[in-house]
Amino acid sequence: MDILNAIIVLLNYTIIPALSYGSQLALGAIFVTLVYGVLRFANFATGDMMSFGTMVAVLFTYYFQSIGINFGILPTALLTIPFAILIMILYMLTIDKFVFSYYRIKKSPPVQLAMVSVGVMFVTQAIIRIIIGPFDRRFLDGEKFILKAIEFKEMTGLSEGLTIKSTQLITIVVTIIVVSIMFWFLNKTKTGTSMRAYSDNEDLALLSGIDPKKVVMITWMIAGVLATVGGVLYGLDKSYKPFVYFNNMLPIFAAAIVGGIGNPFGAFLGGYVIAFAEILITYAYKRFFTYLLPENLEPDSLLQLLSTDYKFAVSFSILVIVLLFRPSGIFKGKTL
Amino acid sequence: MKQYTNIIAAYAIMILLIIMVGILQSWSIALSILNYCLISAVMTMGANIQWGYAGLINFGIMGYTALGGLAVVLVSVAPVPEAWEAGGFNMIICLLIIVTIVFSIKYISKKIQSSKKKNFSIACIIILGLILLRFVSGPAIESIEAVDPAKTGFLGGLGMPILFSWIIGGLFAAGVAFVIGKIALGLRADYLAIATLLIAEIIVSIIKHEDWLARGVKNVIGLKRPVPYEIDLQNTPWFIELVEKFNKGKLSIINSMTERQDTLNQLIIEASSVYVKLCMAGLFLSVVIVLLILTQKALYSPWGRKMRAIRDNEIAASAMGKNVVKEHLLIFILGSAIVGIAGAMMVTNDGLFTPGSYRPMRYTFVIWVMVIVGGTGNNFGSILGGFVVWFLWVEAAPIALFLINLFTSHLPETNALKIHLIESAPYFRFLMIGIGLLIIMRYRPQGILPEKIIKQ
Numbered sequence: 001m002d003i004l005n006a007i008i009v010l011l012n013y014t015i016i017p018a019l020s021y022g023s024q025l026a027l028g029a030i031f032v033t034l035v036y037g038v039l040r041f042a043n044f045a046t047g048d049m050m051s052f053g054t055m056v057a058v059l060f061t062y063y064f065q066s067i068g069i070n071f072g073i074l075p076t077a078l079l080t081i082p083f084a085i086l087i088m089i090l091y092m093l094t095i096d097k098f099v100f101s102y103y104r105i106k107k108s109p110p111v112q113l114a115m116v117s118v119g120v121m122f123v124t125q126a127i128i129r130i131i132i133g134p135f136d137r138r139f140l141d142g143e144k145f146i147l148k149a150i151e152f153k154e155m156t157g158l159s160e161g162l163t164i165k166s167t168q169l170i171t172i173v174v175t176i177i178v179v180s181i182m183f184w185f186l187n188k189t190k191t192g193t194s195m196r197a198y199s200d201n202e203d204l205a206l207l208s209g210i211d212p213k214k215v216v217m218i219t220w221m222i223a224g225v226l227a228t229v230g231g232v233l234y235g236l237d238k239s240y241k242p243f244v245y246f247n248n249m250l251p252i253f254a255a256a257i258v259g260g261i262g263n264p265f266g267a268f269l270g271g272y273v274i275a276f277a278e279i280l281i282t283y284a285y286k287r288f289f290t291y292l293l294p295e296n297l298e299p300d301s302l303l304q305l306l307s308t309d310y311k312f313a314v315s316f317s318i319l320v321i322v323l324l325f326r327p328s329g330i331f332k333g334k335t336l
Numbered sequence: 337m338k339q340y341t342n343i344i345a346a347y348a349i350m351i352l353l354i355i356m357v358g359i360l361q362s363w364s365i366a367l368s369i370l371n372y373c374l375i376s377a378v379m380t381m382g383a384n385i386q387w388g389y390a391g392l393i394n395f396g397i398m399g400y401t402a403l404g405g406l407a408v409v410l411v412s413v414a415p416v417p418e419a420w421e422a423g424g425f426n427m428i429i430c431l432l433i434i435v436t437i438v439f440s441i442k443y444i445s446k447k448i449q450s451s452k453k454k455n456f457s458i459a460c461i462i463i464l465g466l467i468l469l470r471f472v473s474g475p476a477i478e479s480i481e482a483v484d485p486a487k488t489g490f491l492g493g494l495g496m497p498i499l500f501s502w503i504i505g506g507l508f509a510a511g512v513a514f515v516i517g518k519i520a521l522g523l524r525a526d527y528l529a530i531a532t533l534l535i536a537e538i539i540v541s542i543i544k545h546e547d548w549l550a551r552g553v554k555n556v557i558g559l560k561r562p563v564p565y566e567i568d569l570q571n572t573p574w575f576i577e578l579v580e581k582f583n584k585g586k587l588s589i590i591n592s593m594t595e596r597q598d599t600l601n602q603l604i605i606e607a608s609s610v611y612v613k614l615c616m617a618g619l620f621l622s623v624v625i626v627l628l629i630l631t632q633k634a635l636y637s638p639w640g641r642k643m644r645a646i647r648d649n650e651i652a653a654s655a656m657g658k659n660v661v662k663e664h665l666l667i668f669i670l671g672s673a674i675v676g677i678a679g680a681m682m683v684t685n686d687g688l689f690t691p692g693s694y695r696p697m698r699y700t701f702v703i704w705v706m707v708i709v710g711g712t713g714n715n716f717g718s719i720l721g722g723f724v725v726w727f728l729w730v731e732a733a734p735i736a737l738f739l740i741n742l743f744t745s746h747l748p749e750t751n752a753l754k755i756h757l758i759e760s761a762p763y764f765r766f767l768m769i770g771i772g773l774l775i776i777m778r779y780r781p782q783g784i785l786p787e788k789i790i791k792q
Contacts, residue, residue, distance in 0.1 A: 042526040044701075099774060111393055111525040115708060116777050118701055122770025125697075129763035246697065250537055253530050261527075309545040316534035323531055324519060325455070 001158070006291035008160040012149075018272070018279040020168040020237055023175035026271025027230030028252035030182070030264050031223050037199040037262035038219040039104065041113035045121040046227075047249030051242050052091060052124055053228030054235045055132050057084035061139045073143040077232055078170070084232065089224035095120055096220055104216070121246075128242050136241040140167060160291075167237040178229050179268060182222060186264065191218055199262065251278070251312060254319040260329025269331065274315045282308045343716045343785060350723045357731065364606070367613035369730050374620035375682045376722035380706045381627055381715060382674030388713030388787065389640065390667040391647035393529045396516065398699035399536030400672045402543050402691065403512055404505030404679020409550045409689050411501035412560045413493035419483045420491060423476030423548070427491065430473045437465040480548040490551045498560045502623070502680045509676025510669045512539065517668040521661070533696060544691040556689040563615035569608040576600075579607045616685055623681065624719065627674060631715045643667060644713075702729060705773045711783025720785055725769065732765030 028050060035043045043049075060080035064070070071079045099120060103113050146169055149161025186192040191214070198205040198215045206212060231245065238244070251274050259270025284302035293299070306314060322329065354373075358366035379397060386392040441458050448454045481489045520531040544552050569575045580587065583603055590596045634640050646653040646660055654660045683689050702725065710721015740761060744754040776783065 042530060099778075102778065109525070111529075112777070112781070114393075114526050114529060115704070116774065118704065119770050119773035119777060121701070122705075122766045122773065124770075126763050126765075126767035126770060129766065130757070130760045133760065134763070250534055250696075254534060257527070257530065307545065310541060313538045313541045316538050319534055320519060320531070320538075323523065323527070327523065327527075 002291040005158055005160045006288050008158060008162050009288050009291065012160070012162050014276075014279050014283050016164060016168055018276045020171040020233075021279070022272035022275030023171050024230055024234040024237065024271075025248075025252055025255045025275055026268045027175060027178065027226050027233070028248065029255035029259060029267035029271045030179070031226040031230065032252055032256040033259070033261055033264055033267040034219055034223055034226070036256070037264075038195060038215060039100070039113075041110045041117060042253075044114060044117045044249070045124055046252055047246045048121050048124040048128065048242075049088070049092065049223075050227045050231035050234075050248070051128055051240075051245035052231075053084050053088040053224070054231035054240055054245065055128050055242075056087045057081060057228065057232045058132065058137060058139045058235070058240055060084060061141075065141070071142060073166075074170070075140050075142045075167070075236055077139055077236055078174075081228060081232055085225050085228045088228045089221050092220045092224050092227075093217065096216065101216075125242065125246065132242075134242055136239050137235075138239045140236050142166065165237070167233075171233045171237055174229060174233060178225065182226070183264070185222075195219060247312075251315045254315045257319055257329055258322045260331040263329065263331050266329055266331030270329070273330070274318065277318050278311050278314050281305045281314045282311050343720075346720050346784060347716075350720065350727070353727060361734075364609050364613065367610060367617060369727060371613060371616050371620060371685055372682075372730070373723040373726045374617065374624055375678050375685065376703070376706060376726040377624050377719040378620075378627060378678035378681065378722075379675050379703050380710060380718040380722040381624075381631060382671045382678065383703055383707045384671075384710075384712065384715065384718035385631060385674065386667060386671035387707055388718065389635065389643045389647065390664060391525075392521070392664060392668055392671075393525050394532050394668065394671065395529045395696075395700050395704070396532035396536035396539075396672075397675050397703045398694050398696050399532075399539035400509040400513065400675040401679035401682065401699050402536075402540050402694045403508045404502075404676040404681070405683040405689050405691075405694075406543055406550055407505035407508045407676070408498060408501040408559060408680050408683040409556050410493045411496050411504050412498040413556060414495040416483060416488045416490065416492035419480045419488060419548075422479040422483055424480075424491065426472050426476030427480075427548070430469055430476075433465060433469055433472065437461060477546075477548045485554075488551075489554070490548050490556075497562070498684055499562050499619075502677050502684070505680030506673040506677040509679070510673035513669045513672030514665070516672075517665045521664050521668060533700065536700065537696070540691065540694045543694075550689060550691065553692045555691070557687070559683065559687050559689065561612075561687060562619060562684065563612050566605070566608040566612055569611060570604050575608070575611070576604055579604050582607070620681060620685075623677065628715055628719065635715065702769065705769055708773060709776050709783060711785040711787065713787030714783070714785050717783050717785030717787075721783065724784070725772075728768055728772065729765055732768045733762045736764030736768070737761045 028046060031050075032043060032046050035041065035046075057077050057080045060083050061075075061077045064076050064080060069079070070076050099116060100113065103116060143166050145163060146166050147162060147164040149163045152162040153159070186196060194205065194210040195215050195218060197208070198210055198212065202212075205215075234245075234248065252271075255270035255274045256267045257270070258273055259266030259268065261267075282304065284304040286299055286301070286303050289299050289303060354366050354370055357369060379401065382400075383394065383397060386394045440461055444457050444461070445454060448457065480491060483489055516532065516535050520528055520535065523531055543550060546552060547554065550556055580600065583600075586603075587596055587600060590599055642653070642658055643663065645656070646658060646663055650660055706721040706725040707718055708721070709725055710719065711717020737758065740754070740757045744751070744757065747754045780786075
């Protein structure tokens with residue numbers, strides 16, 4: 001019984017939150033990696049692009065709520081995702097046309113493109129703040145919990161409760177759907193293959209008749225889907241605040257590099273690596289061990305490796321360690 | 337002379353703008369803008385040394401700025417004897433443990449050849465060391481933070497003059513830059529940018545959450561000043577006389593004695609704040625000038641030529657026998673040290689240390705915009721960039737407000753769009769900076785004042 005309780009504690013406070021947070025990071029990390037792999041620059045506007053997509057979804061949610069449309073027990077925001085994705089893709093393509101394409105055609109060094117993306121970051125941030133303001137917003141409606149702690153206790157008779165928020169399940173399910181469609185697209189369709197070819201060797205891809213304009217457009221479209229979905233899922237799970245989204249760029253970058261930048265599957269797993277590391281290292285294991293150990297050995301301290309203040313620092317330290325020992329990432333991305 | 341006309345014209349416009357702020361808004365605002373411009377100029381000079389001279393992209397400016405600020409606290413604040421009694425001994429032991437860990441890792445990485453064994457033993461040492469550190473520091477930190485937590489709760493500093501901390505700030509930043517450089521400098525440009533950004537974030541989060549060190553997010557206020565305080569000035573006879581002399585015309589018009597005294601008091605209060613800011617500006621200006629002379633000399637010395645050669649073609653430079661790795665590390669340390677000095681100057685200017693305010697937006701990206709806009713590789717350009725961008729950053733909100741009012745003047749006061757726009761005027765600064773950066777990157781990628789190569 002105690003062992004079961006201990007497992008439930010671990011599930012409730014670490015594994016489930018880490019899975020959902022990891023999914024959100026993974027979507028962002030695939031976005032970073034795709035842009036890096038195909039368009040060849042580190043996109044510092046990542047966080048703010050995700051924020052932009054989420055902002056559109058939030059606005060649509062408010063609109064839908066005002067005209068009385070809802071999605072039953074599911075959050076209305078899920079309904080708005082397709083519209084948000086459309087606008088996000090439009091925004092990205094506009095930016096690409098007016099800003100990035102010039103440098104791509106000129107074949108500027110990646111650093112210059114990264115600098116340009118900093119400019120895009122500033123502009124996007126300004127647009128978001130001017131439209132929706134810098135405030136914290138919650139836009140989750142519908143059922144909040146799938147399983148409440150009390151219900152679980154009654155059901156199983158255990159002394160520890162297991163809570164599953166609906167957003168956590170939605171996050172995991174939606175991520176699995178989106179990511180599997182994306183991998184199917186990248187690996188099985190002709191367009192996906194041409195994208196990978198372009199990413200692998202640009203000149204050779206051009207020689208074999210791949211249209212670079214199409215590849216770039218498809219990349220931005222996939223990026224738009226990933227950015228919006230990732231952003232909306234994060235916003236549903238926590239809340240929507242532009243500043244937080246900007247900061248989320250940092251663990252997303254860490255995830256992309258840890259997984260091996262340029263490698264979508266690596267980025268996917270990298271998201272979970274970062275999320276699990278952040279949560280497992282900063283979790284206080286006191287309750288877990290209280291169940292496992294005999295009574296006279298019960299721990300006095302919190303048994304916390306690092307305080308939760310260092311959540312971000314943990315993921316960045318992992319990045320540093322990976323860069324030191326395996327600079328191309330855990331799953332071999334582009335070599336440095 | 338002709339080659340300097342651009343520079344002189346650009347600076348003249350900048351100074352004119354600041355004077356305009358002085359006339360239109362107030363001299364106090366103009367001077368505080370000037371002070372921050374000077375501080376930004378020092379930061380951009382640091383970033384310019386790394387980016388313009390050597391092509392190293394360092395997004396960790398925020399971290400070094402914070403380290404400079406930390407140095408001010410550690411140097412100038414009076415020590416807290418109770419805290420030292422409570423946990424000082426343990427903290428010194430911790431420092432010794434860290435030093436031992438570092439040296440044993442160094443020893444192992446030199447002695448043991450097999451990489452598996454090496455990694456394993458290094459990991460063991462780090463984990464054991466961390467557990468030991470926690471064991472020793474845990475109770476000490478608790479007892480230090482318990483010492484009068486509302487006012488102190490930290491070890492305090494050395495109680496030395498604050499100007500000394502500028503040098504220490506530089507040294508702190510240089511030391512950390514050495515470690516980061518060793519780790520990250522082998523990376524390709526954009527990886528280096530991300531790695532330094534994230535490492536800076538680690539530094540700031542340590543400063544933020546280690547309360548025993550510098551009170552963390554509880555902030556340290558009331559730092560010493562290298563210049564006199566306003567209150568003291570207002571009671572000093574020579575200062576009052578000076579103000580009287582300056583405003584003789586204004587005062588002589590007023591007949592009533594009490595009214596005259598009131599006006600004089602008002603003037604003295606205003607003048608004291610202007611005087612203090614002028615003193616600060618003088619100090620900052622001297623730092624800028626000294627650094628400018630040094631960096632200019634370095635740029636046109638054989639060393640500067642070597643750096644440019646490495647920047648333009650690393651492989652060719654290393655084929656010519658230049659040690660690229662060593663030079664990169666050196667210039668990384670130098671640039672970071674300058675940024676550290678700027679961080680210390682900024683905290684001195686503010687008189688308070690607020691670790692919570694160190695955010696990558698303000699302290700990394702804006703500084704980078706300054707470098708790019710001003711002109712990479714040109715010291716005059718980077719100083720100008722610091723001035724222009726900081727000026728825009730501060731004055732963007734008033735300018736935006738003016739423009740909004742201009743364009744929506746036909747709309748009624750109650751129009752929702754107009755109200756919304758006016759409320760979001762402060763965010764137009766991001767828009768202006770962003771668009772400015774994009775335009776410069778597109779049409780004048782070398783910056784306002786481009787790099788000059790003097791043929792010899």
